[in-house]
Amino acid sequence: MTNTTSPANSMDPLALELCALSKTFKLGGGMLHKPQTLKAVNEVSLRVPRGQVMGLVGESGCGKSTLAKMLLGLTPPSSGDVLINGKAIVNANQKALARHIQPIFQDPYSSLNPRQRIAQIVGLPLRIHALGTPREQAAKVDQMLDLVGLPKRAAQQYPGQMSGGQRQRVAIARALIMRPDLVICDEPTSALDVSIQAQILNLLLDLKDEFGLTYLFISHDLAVVEHLADRLAVMYLGQIVEEGTREQIFTAPRHPYTQALLASALTPEPGLGVPDIGLGAGQPDPTQPPSGCAFHPRCPIAQPQCSEQTPKLSAITHASGQAFGKGSQARVACHLA
Amino acid sequence: MSNLSTAEHSAATSSPLLTVKQLRVDLPVAKGTLHAVRGIDFHVERGEMLCLVGESGCGKSMTSLALMGLLPRKAQVNADCLNFDGVDLLTVPERERSNLRGARMAMIFQEPMTALNPAYTLGNQLSEALRRHQRVSRQAAHDRALYLLKRVGISAAEERMRQYPHQLSGGLRQRVMIAMALMCEPDLIIADEPTTALDVTIQAQILHLLRDLQQEFGTAIIFITHDLGVVARIADRVAVMYAGEVIETASAQALFKAPSHPYTQGLLRCIPTPGKTLPGSRLQAIPGVVPSLVGKIEGCAFCNRCDQADERCRTTPPLQAVAGEHFSRCHFAHQLASPAPLNDQEVTS
Ligand SMILES: Nc1ncnc2c1ncn2[C@@H]1O[C@H](COP(=O)(O)OP(=O)(O)OP(=O)(O)O)[C@@H](O)[C@H]1O
Ligand SMILES: Nc1ncnc2c1ncn2[C@@H]1O[C@H](COP(=O)(O)OP(=O)(O)OP(=O)(O)O)[C@@H](O)[C@H]1O
Ligand code: SF4
Ligand code: SF4
Ligand SMILES: [Mg+2]
Numbered sequence: 129m130t131n132t133t134s135p136a137n138s139m140d141p142l143a144l145e146l147c148a149l150s151k152t153f154k155l156g157g158g159m160l161h162k163p164q165t166l167k168a169v170n171e172v173s174l175r176v177p178r179g180q181v182m183g184l185v186g187e188s189g190c191g192k193s194t195l196a197k198m199l200l201g202l203t204p205p206s207s208g209d210v211l212i213n214g215k216a217i218v219n220a221n222q223k224a225l226a227r228h229i230q231p232i233f234q235d236p237y238s239s240l241n242p243r244q245r246i247a248q249i250v251g252l253p254l255r256i257h258a259l260g261t262p263r264e265q266a267a268k269v270d271q272m273l274d275l276v277g278l279p280k281r282a283a284q285q286y287p288g289q290m291s292g293g294q295r296q297r298v299a300i301a302r303a304l305i306m307r308p309d310l311v312i313c314d315e316p317t318s319a320l321d322v323s324i325q326a327q328i329l330n331l332l333l334d335l336k337d338e339f340g341l342t343y344l345f346i347s348h349d350l351a352v353v354e355h356l357a358d359r360l361a362v363m364y365l366g367q368i369v370e371e372g373t374r375e376q377i378f379t380a381p382r383h384p385y386t387q388a389l390l391a392s393a394l395t396p397e398p399g400l401g402v403p404d405i406g407l408g409a410g411q412p413d414p415t416q417p418p419s420g421c422a423f424h425p426r427c428p429i430a431q432p433q434c435s436e437q438t439p440k441l442s443a444i445t446h447a448s449g450q451a452f453g454k455g456s457q458a459r460v461a462c463h464l465a
Numbered sequence: 466m467s468n469l470s471t472a473e474h475s476a477a478t479s480s481p482l483l484t485v486k487q488l489r490v491d492l493p494v495a496k497g498t499l500h501a502v503r504g505i506d507f508h509v510e511r512g513e514m515l516c517l518v519g520e521s522g523c524g525k526s527m528t529s530l531a532l533m534g535l536l537p538r539k540a541q542v543n544a545d546c547l548n549f550d551g552v553d554l555l556t557v558p559e560r561e562r563s564n565l566r567g568a569r570m571a572m573i574f575q576e577p578m579t580a581l582n583p584a585y586t587l588g589n590q591l592s593e594a595l596r597r598h599q600r601v602s603r604q605a606a607h608d609r610a611l612y613l614l615k616r617v618g619i620s621a622a623e624e625r626m627r628q629y630p631h632q633l634s635g636g637l638r639q640r641v642m643i644a645m646a647l648m649c650e651p652d653l654i655i656a657d658e659p660t661t662a663l664d665v666t667i668q669a670q671i672l673h674l675l676r677d678l679q680q681e682f683g684t685a686i687i688f689i690t691h692d693l694g695v696v697a698r699i700a701d702r703v704a705v706m707y708a709g710e711v712i713e714t715a716s717a718q719a720l721f722k723a724p725s726h727p728y729t730q731g732l733l734r735c736i737p738t739p740g741k742t743l744p745g746s747r748l749q750a751i752p753g754v755v756p757s758l759v760g761k762i763e764g765c766a767f768c769n770r771c772d773q774a775d776e777r778c779r780t781t782p783p784l785q786a787v788a789g790e791h792f793s794r795c796h797f798a799h800q801l802a803s804p805a806p807l808n809d810q811e812v813t814s
């Protein structure tokens with residue numbers, strides 16, 4: 129990250145801003161059970177500058193996909209705001225939203241209609257928005273397929289006739305045909321082999337440069353996130369516990385959960401063995417989150433105050449802060465960080 | 466047979482626990498015969514961790530199902546040798562085979578829900594796994610189940626025993642599967658992508674556990690995965706599969722240090738490696754697709770994607786030694802065995 133931000137640029141609205149966004153699910157409530165509430169996303173605030181890749185990582189079930197679904201208008205937030213290009217999307221309908229924000233999901237198998245030809249699938253958004261004549265639409269589809277590296281004949285094929293990697297290319301073509309500003313990638317390569325993953329990651333990077341896209345990139349694969357992301361947000365039990373630049377998070381993680389997460393990533397270096405990260409047994413029950421800091425039952429450095437007071441996500445000056453340059457403010461939610 | 470302890474067995478023979486020679490699995494499909502496994506050789510020593518890697522569809526699951534005797538009915542198995550500790554798995558009667566299964570060889574499936582019965586409590590299923598094979602009291606089976614659940618890091622094990630599979634998270638179910646596989650102290654466990662669906666912190670805990678248990682019980686493990694990070698950290702030896710064949714086998718050290726087959730080399734270049742790959746730089750991908758497994762494959766199966774291919778590759782390359790226990794199925798294996806780490810060129814670019 130070099131600091132060439134011109135005044136004009138810094139006036140630019142953020143591509144995406146989340147203000148205290150929350151999602152609460154109501155569970156159960158049968159004859160024998162009293163209804164429970166589950167805070168899947170709990171007051172998440174996050175700013176994503178235009179043209180950047182924001183990585184989002186965290187334990188299975190910590191609320192990443194729920195967050196993504198709220199941004200896409202697929203599920204309404206319980207409270208809080210989402211701003212896209214500086215404008216709130218509260219009352220925006222899904223159709224209007226689709227022009228600015230598009231998803232790429234993990235499973236290229238179930239996210240494509242098996243009974244439609246690829247040309248129809250990719251061109252659907254254009255038809256919904258009635259953009260251009262049929263001929264113009266067809267030309268645009270061809271152009272998109274070409275861009276994502278699919279042969280012309282792919283247009284007439286069905287999803288069932290394609291490999292996983294090809295289907296993910298179709299999903300990308302469909303997401304980008306509306307020229308959105310923002311793309312939400314929820315584990316876009318976890319169902320793919322590594323040789324195909326490399327092709328898709330290259331493609332995502334190329335398209336980002338070409339269209340000036342902003343990505344929210346959700347993944348369990350930390351090596352992939354490190355490769356792609358400019359900034360990183362780490363979630364635990366519905367909350368962001370740390371946020372900062374790639375360099376900050378990967379070289380000097382401050383939150384004990386982030387540290388445990390990074391320590392568990394297995395790089396292909398033989399002889400190093402599997403680290404014992406000492407996180408203890410269980411993941412917490414999300415319907416009964418621990419008091420104070422939600423991480424305290426598993427935290428190796430927890431203090432008495434941790435079970436009583438909830439740490440706030442607050443700005444930190446990094447120990448090696450200078451080296452990361454201006455505008456690289458980091459936040460962490462830990463009493464001891 | 467199953468009364469003999471592992472120690473007595475090891476003393477009786479120093480041959481590998483499992484020997485596989487020219488294993489073939491054929492499946493009839495609409496367009497002919499699909500050769501899912503096309504003549505593979507490997508062996509597993511007692512107490513060893515062998516990792517089986519390769520891309521989707523290369524025959525990893527078919528190989529393990531063949532070993533367990535759990536292939537779909539329409540599948541045909543052939544081999545020159547399929548020997549598990551003196552038992553010929555090709556000719557063993559089905560009754561004896563099903564005794565072996567669970568008692569001496571156990572499998573951990575990728576999706577634990579396929580192997581757990583939703584209608585029974587975990588305690589019930591765990592105890593049953595032992596009592597099916599050994600004459601032990603209910604109490605003894607219960608005690609062993611409890612011990613193993615604790616051993617796989619499940620807290621409140623006594624309560625968990627009374628729960629049903631659907632009441633557990635994915636990570637917990639996977640650990641229950643591991644405990645179940647260990648109930649009879651098998652000599653061989655086949656684990657088919659046991660951690661792929663889990664996140665990295667839980668994955669690390671489970672791998673740790675498998676390693677510990679292996680040392681404690683002397684169990685041999687065939688670990689199937691396509692995660693090269695996992696392979697590097699847990700494998701004693703690695704067999705890389707491509708299109709139904711084993712194309713390279715070596716110790717984990719040798720494989721990562723000096724991969725000697727273009728496919729293995731390609732795989733290692735594909736993955737971004739922190740500290741080696743420049744963030745945001747282009748990753749190297751393997752172009753092209755795997756050949757169809759229906760019908761015969763002429764010459765080297767990797768030929769259509771290989772940047773080293775030449776005339777010679779029209780003939781099938783033999784599996785040849787590049788160093789002691791390091792084999793590669795490539796005509797140019799010896800030239801390729803360069804010790805330079807492959808990712809380094811990325812840093813300088
Ligand atoms: N429709 C729903 N009703 C009730 N609970 C839900 C619903 N969707 C998600 N949850 C719960 O909300 C929490 C967050 O789920 P979410 O899918 O967002 O997690 P995630 O971080 O994407 O996990 P993963 O990494 O496994 O995909 C979980 O506890 C989940 O069980
Ligand atoms: N029941 C079946 N009938 C016909 N062909 C099958 C059947 N099951 C698998 N195959 C084919 O056999 C080949 C080997 O499949 P296998 O499941 O062993 O692959 P794998 O290496 O385990 O892949 P993955 O990593 O995706 O699990 C594949 O080409 C697959 O399409
Ligand atoms: S606030 Fe306390 S329990 Fe929470 S992460 Fe920090 S030290 Fe650990
Ligand atoms: S035998 Fe030829 S085609 Fe096959 S891997 Fe070696 S060089 Fe490539
Ligand atoms: Mg998710």
Ligand SMILES: [Mg+2]
Pocket residue numbers: 525526527657
């Ligand atoms: Mg498989």
